[in-house]
Amino acid sequence: MAIRSLSRSRLMRLGLTLTLMCAVQVLLSARRKEKRERVGLPTDVDSPVESVCRPDLRVNVLPPMANNSRTVLRDLFTYITTPHEKTCRKITRFGGQTTWFWDRTAGSDGHKYVCMDPEFDILGTNQCLVYSFGISTDWSFDWDMERFGCSVFAFDPFVREKAGNQNGTIVLYKYAIGSASNADNEVNVKKLGASTRTLDFIVERLGHAHSQIHYMKMDVEYSEYGVLKQQTERMHRSALFKNVQQLGVELHFKEYMPLLDHMDYFQSLYQIFLKMQEMGFYLFLYDPNRLLPPDLEVPGLSQKLYSAIEVVWLKTRCVGQTRESIWHAPPQTA
Known part of the structure; x- marks a missing residue:
């Protein structure tokens, strides 16, 4: 019994x-x-999303840096503003709030774009992971990614409100990302005394060293340069290379105008982007921030650009498998 x-x-x-x-x-x-x-x-969920390389993949590559300052600026901003339309064929927008642009037209601000091509497992995984650096008062991107099923980790030392009444799973850390840990030497946070952490420190501390960060958003008001410089100095040892699949960054240039007076900065930025390209990151989206009128004059380009520009890179192993995947954007000369 x-x-x-x-x-x-x-x-x-x-x-x-x-x-x-x-x-x-x-x-x-x-x-x-x-x-x-x-x-x-x-919606046939019995057919999994497979990680494959598309035969029609094309990327715009940044050429080696020229010796002439005007050519450097022309090539740099041509690269930033002309990602190839076939780098990502399925782009989805997350977040955004309605606002008024400088020309009194209505539009969206605060949204981010994610590539949903089958090479990336953000659709098939049940462990989607998102890092969101820079919140201010706009949680719309974080809420949308949470609804999408991702675990969202938000970082902003100056936020005074919580994520709200979504699913309650967003984790907020009140420090900034920077080029050094426990430092206050970033352009904006220095004035307010906030401490910073490197991406490598954050990934290790949160236990994500062996995890894929499916999307990393960075809108950190000029601190993006120091972060990217520190990560590209570490190259293949960096968390950017080892963990991040897609990287959305708002680039800020207003403090570096006129451009020819700040060539040390732009030559350094050029080298950073070349190193990111070597690490496998390629731009798939360019979206100007239209809150202020276009005032960025680039030598050799026909039109003024906006001084705040949203760009998104994806990290792909598929570039170079065919000669046709490499593409050079022609300069938009005057």
């Missing part, structure tokens, strides 16, 4: 375990279906 009773107990536990496993699979399938519907993909 004891043996029969024990067997019945084990069977009951086994049945409960199988029921829970089935329930989890149903929930995961529903989440994958919702993700696919969100980005307009077929």
